[in-house]
Amino acid sequence: MMKTLLISCLLLTLLNPVASLTCESCWNEGKDCKNATTEECDESSDQSCMSALGVGILSLLGSKMVIKSCINTELCDADYASSSITSSMYIQSKISCCKTDMCNSGPPEMPESETREPNGLKCPSCINILSDECEGLKTVSCRNEEDQCFYVGGRMKFGESSLRGAIRGCGTASLCDYYEGLLETDLESLGVEITQFECTEAMDEDSNEL
Template sequence: MRLYLSLICIFSASIAAVNSLLCVQCSNTTGSYCSEPASPCPPSADSCISSYREDSIGGSDPIPAILRYCGKSSFCGELGSLRYGAIQMQISISCCNTDSCTPPLSPLPPINVTQNGLICPTCSDDSSDPCDSDKTVACLGGEDICINLRSVIKQGDQIFSTYIRGCASDALCNYGNGTLQNIQFTTENDCVRPRKRRSALLSSLGL
């Protein structure tokens, strides 16, 4: 994952190196483990965070991934799922707040494949602009909101953006920002309650 951390003056950087929390900052897109020597977090971070996720495409076996970074404790303990197109993503967030600590990985429950009667517009695009599509996706299990998620990753002068629309659980509306070494990532979420799927009979009656 590519992310950006704003440069600050040498004096401020020296203070951060002395007083900031030290966290392991690393990522692995094909497994559940990663490790690097702990490094200083920016002053705004109060926790070392592990974000563990499993992605499944079209019902395939889930692919694990982990991201360890500096962030805020307000994200801790979140567990949720996101569904867009044929992709099903489950995410758990765990935290600790001492130097070089390792947050315990929160186990993910099996994917609930039961449709809950709610539907959302779905699309994805490698852009910061909202994507638009006539396609919809059926929400599963506890996915009780439609989410419009904009993700921005900055590294130096480079900026990478992604926009996703689909079904999600409430917890993902709280997912926010973090830093990974010299990279910063931010997310902006717009969450709304999805409409219920109308029955074929009601649709034929125009109701």
């Protein structure tokens, strides 16, 4: 449960909810929005209404997560992202954007189902729910188009308490693009701070490097 919460929170940082365009806003486990609200996008920058659905294995029971909000339009360009965190833990996400009031109020698009085939690359793998750093002493095999090693750590506030966490694994270039864009956005209103971020090229499976 803590691992699912950690990864969900780190994925939540894909949002930039900051006011002219009105969008539906929610963050919910499952594939439907519950208790959705509305938000005004930041009129000082180019923003769109975003609807995202993540599917994958984040626990023994699997997981779906829907997120809707305003987002910087430049982050809409790569609409699909995939990451492998361990051999049994992964997530695929589909993002769709539109630019009229409440245009994201419908059901989010489902990522296309695909066979997750190893591609001969690997990356350091780790999950830490006590710190925003993790070393990645083990590796995970990359799948399909995943050719980047990503490392993201952060702090998330929940009322008076906070949660630190970090994950490493394989990711698509689009995943790295998302986080690169987020480094230039203000996530303070979400109570989120990205403290560590890095993307590097994945290594060959037969490499002895870590």
